[in-house]
Amino acid sequence: QVLLVDGNGLLHPRGFGTACHLGVLTDLPCVGVAKNLLQVDGLVRDELHREQIRSLQRSGEAFPLTGTSGKVLGMVLRSYNNSSKPLYVSVGHRVSLDTAVRLVRACCRFRVPEPIRQVRLGAGGALPS
Secondary structure (H helix, E strand, O other): OOEEEEOOOOOOOOOOOHHHHHHHHHOOOEEEEEOOOOOOOOOOOOHHHHHHHHOOOOOOOEEEEEOOOOOEEEEEEOOOOOOOOOEEEEEEEOOOHHHHHHHHHHOOOOOOOHHHHHHHHHOOOOOOO
């Protein structure tokens, strides 16, 4: 059992995002899956970052997000062949980054992992994008 959270884990300005918080409260493994990069620890959406994203050619390809501190805060994942926009995967609680990326890859039929996508579809558009 694992929770996929539409938000961040360690890839957060406080180093403890929604996926971390929810994981600690429930004592369940949690993974943060975000659609946008939070600019923390020197990470920025500059031309170098955009070029690295363009280098991801196929579904499942990824690269690490390493802050200026040298700490790997998450991974950028191309989750779907037909999407030019990546996902930002980060550890929430009781799961390694490699396992988190493998889980997200396994759940993606489209850009957003299917459990998160189904929640959004079931909400009838009531949730913000």
